[in-house]
Amino acid sequence: MIFSPARPQDAADIIRDCVTRSITLKLRGGGTRAGFGNPVASDAVLSSAALSGIMVYNPAEMVLTAKAGTPMADIEAAVVEKGQFLAFEPPDHRPMMGTAGEPTIGGAFAVNASGPRRFVSGAARDHLLGVGFINGKGETIKAGGRVMKNVTGLDLVKLMAGSFGTLGFLTEVTFKVLPKPRVTETIVVSGLDDAAGAHAMAVALAMPVEVSGAAHLPDLVAPRMIGGGLPDGPATVLRLEGLPASVSERADKLVAVMARLGPVTRLDGEQSAALWQEIRDIRVYTDVLTKPLWKVSVAPTIGHKLVAGLRLQAAVDAFYDWQGGLVWMQMEAEPDADLLRTGIKALGGGHATLIRADDAARKTLAAFEPQVSAVDLLSQRLRHTFDPSGIFNRGMMEQYIAGAPTSGPAARSAR
Structure with a gap:
């Protein structure tokens, strides 16, 4: 059974009815991350797919509000048209999960999906300003606002990001966007082993050149990056973005230092975009999905x-x-x-x-890092507060200790 409400009020009615009838729900956006976490034991699916559309977009203030089921492609098309982008660089997990469907903006925030720029621009949750959601009692809740200075309910907003649908059903999200960089260039240092690659990245990040992407691709990985035009062998890749003159000057400085560590090549904007998209979407691990x-x-x-x-x-x-x-x-x-x-x-x-x-491993292993007992107890209390009947994504974040599962979901959203 799949519920796909078109209005938040309809979703609230469904949730209240499910509580009354003791029906458990698997919360779903576009279904592109099916298989994350431990298996969800549910009687029905509650989908946000029909809750779609951009509600408010003010490019001058760089803030956008959309319904949770809005396809990510629609969001990206709207902001690119205005010369802006999502700085947290949300990955498309379909290739590595072997799933179909359309990634949604609500799904990205529900799992705190963050790409290669995360170490300089922050995670998805750091860009989330406000949320609308329905808790496990069928109550409609809004927190946060449309401007950064409005911090009302900010902690609740952060808590919802990365809670994997264990605390509430997202209906809308408000988040910030940023100006899209005019130029992108990637500096590639070839031939370094893993330890030397780590050192090269540390050196680059210590320089005042504003590296926005830093990855090391070992010799088993780099050749499988088909779109980036990489030289043979392992590759340490460093991304620079911004205005043309600035990127050119910073790239020259970075090349001068990196050339002391290994052979250096430079990738242009098109090659860089292809490479970093493959890194973002973990494309190298899509050949054998088992x-x-x-x-x-x-x-x-x-x-x-x-x-x-x-x-x-x-x-x-x-x-x-x-x-x-x-x-x-x-x-x-x-x-x-x-x-x-x-x-x-x-x-x-x-x-x-x-x-x-595989299903056997997901049923017997703790998919998420087990927490110490005090943190796990806090997590259980949070879930009981938001979802007292335990109908949302039951089992998604269970810990398995000596074969006995104990739930511990929400505290992990602090990551």
Whole structure:
């Protein structure tokens, strides 16, 4: 059974009726991220697909309000026409998940989807100004506003971003947009191993050249980037954006320093766009969708150490984004969750999210990083406050401890 309300009031009526009848709901936008998290136990689907359309867009104030089910393509077309863009660079997860449908703006904020620019521009939640949603009691709630200075309910807005539909059904979002960079250029340093690539990214980020993308593509990954025109071998890629004269001057400075570390090439705007879109959408891990895929967040200087340690015990394919702070890691066989999380802990901490795996693994492993008991208790209390009957996305973020699941969803949205 699929409910697809066209008005927030209709959605509220459906939710209240489901509470009365003890019907659990799987909340869905465009369905492009089906398979995220642990399996959802639900009796019906509540979709935001019919809640579509841009409500208010003021390019002068760089603020846009849209219904949650508005296709991302419609949002991007509207802002590009005005010379603006979404600085959090939301990825399209369809290739790596093997899904269809249309990515929606509400779905992007529900999972806090953030691309390569995240380490300089912030995550999706940092661009979210206001939300409208319906809680598990069928109550319509609005928080935040259309300007940054209006901080009413700002914490609630942040909490909804990244809650994966466990706290409420999003009906509308208000967010900021920014002027689109006039020119983009990418500096490529070739031939560096993972450790040297991490060092090169650190050097580049320490320079006053405003790098807006920093990724290292090892020798198993770089050749599979088909659209960016990369040289042979591993590639450390550094993106610069802005006005033409500024980008040219900053690129010259960056090349002068990077040339001391390895051979350097420069990619123009078209090549850069193709490359960074592939990095954003994790296109290299779309050939075998049955292989487990992890999203690992650690300190930028230890990502390569984690991968090197894991490779002593398991077959791992990985590349690094966010200056090395984000490691996309494909396991060639089993998910190896205990091995991975033990390694992360030994190197000072971080968190690992199982993005893709077979049904058996998703039923038995904690897809999201298990929290300490105090944080998990807070998370459970938050969910009980928002959804006292527990009808939304039941099981999505469960922790599995000694085989016994305990829910711990909302506190993870603080990431």
